[in-house]
Amino acid sequence: MINLYNPQNFTSLFSILLTAFLLGIVHGFTPDEHTWPITFSYSIGSYSTKGGFKTGLLFSLAFTFQRAVASELAYFALGKILTKPDVIPVVYIFVGIVMSFAGAYVIGLGENFELFEKLEKIFIRFLKIKTLKEEHSDSPDGKSKPIPIYMVLLHGFIAGWGTGAFAIIVYTVLAPKMPNEYTGFLPGLLFGLGTMATQIIIGMFAGRFMEKLKIPKKGIQYIARRTSGMTLFWGGLAFVLAAIMELTFPKLIQWGFITPIKVHNLHNLGVGFFLVIFIILFILTVSFVKSLKYVKNNGSQFI
16 A cells, blocks of 8 residues: 555555655645645636636646656755755745736736735835736726736746655655656656646636626626735735745744644645645635625626
8 A cells, every 4th residue: 555644665666656646636635835825826817617727737737847857856866955944935935926926917016906905005106016007008998918828837837846745755755766867757747747637626626616606707807807816916925925934033944733634734734834824715715705795896897
């Protein structure tokens, strides 16, 4: 029987690759700060099952490529460098910047950010940012453009460099057991494909949920844009803040609670877990509820 919590003994190359794939599936279904907030945000912004499928596929495709590259590097004894705790805050910063940029692009900084209005106005004045209505005033309704594919791919590639229990197993246990340098990338590839399968399901679920709302299509588009944009923008800032805290207080990286659940991402609940909870349960939920309320109170605008 395969031990996904602490895999050590393998009977064949197939068992190693199967372990990597199954670990990827578990990784995709458990709350992970490098996948859930991003996939949910982009998928809700797509407001359809098909869009959610596409989002989950593109994000995890880039994530899979990164894991394959990192797995190959780990085969050449670079696993210890890739899994250093110091890497985590750096990845958080890059992920956070991309998230915030994507959020500002989706909804336009200064357009309906009601979560932290005063803080938002400070950003606008300090950065001298134009709203999307000003930037795209030539468009009929001044609405933002859809998120470019390259942004989703870039996000997936950057997020993949985050390290955790799953990455440590792939880089330090599975990749070194490959027979030669031509197969060193396979554990990372299979892990990414397992994650891809579940991320597509999550993406489709989020998109389907938006599709099922019993309100006009324009209203769904408005809710999707605002919820996605605010979650990405403020979630990205949360990532950067968490990184600054971890760089300032290094011991914070090791902080967490131990649970009896022997599943990675659910056994040791650290900063990453609570970051997911904050972004998904607070920012995304509050943004969605406020947007839905606005559409219901101003239904005539969305017919």
